[in-house]
Amino acid sequence: MADSRLLPPQVSPPEFALSPALPHQVGGAEVWALPVLPGDDGPLLGPGADEAAERLGVDLLGALESARATGRAGELVTVPVVSDDVRLVVLVGVGDQSPTDLRRAGASLARALKDRASVVTTVASIAPDEALAAFVVGTMLGSFGFHWRSDGPAERPVGRVVLAGLPDAEERDEALARAIALGGAGWRSRMLASVPSNLKNPGWLAEQAREIGEAAGLEVTVWDEERLAAEGFGGILAVGAGSATPPRLVRMDYTPHGASRRTPTVALVGKGITFDTGGLDIKPPDNMLTMKRDMSGGAAVIATMAALRDVDCPVRVVGLVPMAENAIGGSSMRPGDVIRHYGGRTTEVTNTDAEGRLVMADAMAYAVREVEPDVLVDVATLTGAMKVALGLNTAGYFASHDGLAARFDAASAESGELVWRLPLVDDYRERITSKVADADNSAGSPMAITAAHFLEAFSGDLPWLHLDFASHAEAPADRHEWTQGPTGFGPRLLLAWLGSDDPLEGVV
Incomplete structure (x- = not known):
């Protein structure tokens, strides 16, 4: 059968x-x-x-x-x-x-x-x-x-x-190939986000990443639950604890032709929550309906990594996608639990529906310690507050470095994936403090900013950018190039940046 x-x-x-x-x-x-x-x-x-x-x-x-x-x-x-x-x-x-x-x-x-x-x-x-x-x-x-x-x-x-009427058609081959790569990355990201979660669990998504990455000539490494436990990825394990399908972490490595020791490295971290019930702090039914696409940040990173060679990216890139299902069960994490992330930092869980930052924190800490990149970028559908702030057609981002922000703004204008920079207001940093741990995972309003401050603690001293596109992860109707359903947002933006002549100009 x-x-x-x-x-x-x-x-x-x-x-x-x-x-x-x-x-x-x-x-x-x-x-x-x-x-x-x-x-x-x-x-x-x-x-x-x-x-x-x-x-x-x-x-x-x-x-x-x-x-x-x-x-x-x-x-x-x-x-x-x-x-x-x-x-x-x-x-x-x-x-x-x-x-x-x-x-x-x-x-x-x-x-x-x-x-x-x-x-x-x-x-x-x-x-x-x-x-x-x-x-x-x-x-x-x-x-x-x-x-x-x-x-x-x-x-x-x-x-x-057939694109006709081009007297210089033979000279346009490279431009067409690049365009197909950009469109194909958006298509792939949208496809992964559209797959229902009765199929798309962490193991399935990790295997897709492996197949896609290896077909693109990337080195791919997958952590299973035993290796995650042995190496101390407490955030990923805690979020995935209530699910019948255990969590995964995927690493994808791209090295450009002619790379040397002096070639800089970018780390991309993408949220891979394959379904989000909210955990014990369960979501209302209407808010849960689209949660099969809560791994859209991870899909964007997977699709971007697979197209880097097609756009002739000149820097090393390491993609990290922590994958878990935030489900409800006897072993689910509870409000009040304290978890220990990769590298030792601890978090008090005051809301199990603020789970994305817990898995992202582990992957970011790993990137800082093991990858040692020159620049760190994380991509996630993180906070509903972003939709309140920016509506449905623009993503928000926070950046610790003005030069990196400028590169992102230029990539946004080129790609058509619109972003708007939001402030990392120092006055709100104290709100993530906890009486029992290093941080509180749900520090309250203004939620997009406090979530960014939570992740900032795992970015080291690197130039860092946090892209929160919960505002643009779902299209309610067909509009321009967006079709109704998951948007697959992100790959065109990231590829416009990483496929430029010098992605880190003015940054490092």
């Missing part, structure tokens, strides 16, 4: 190809997609439109006028045609042709072309490399789907996207 927990085959992102030809010169496509640019006297049609209109005998400008189109980013006008060449023409608004607008145009087009075999589009021909990459990433991520249906997925992404 088949295992009912076996994940069914999932849909794949579209395939992409480059071509110097215009759509009417490319045979076998089901759809032609042409860009529409805003103009002072009305929208303008981009490359290939005149030839398409003449070939098909269709008034495309008239179709825009009838639809009262403006050319804003992501606006679509569909024109069915009867032709041996093509079945549908889609006119795609590209706004001001910025990376953001082209990313949104790609996502909008992808949603309109579900279950189509192929599309030839000249949208990318009006864009420089960075905007071409944004269009590809938007098209990929707007195509994302996840299912566990007995009869297969309800819809599939368009099979093939």
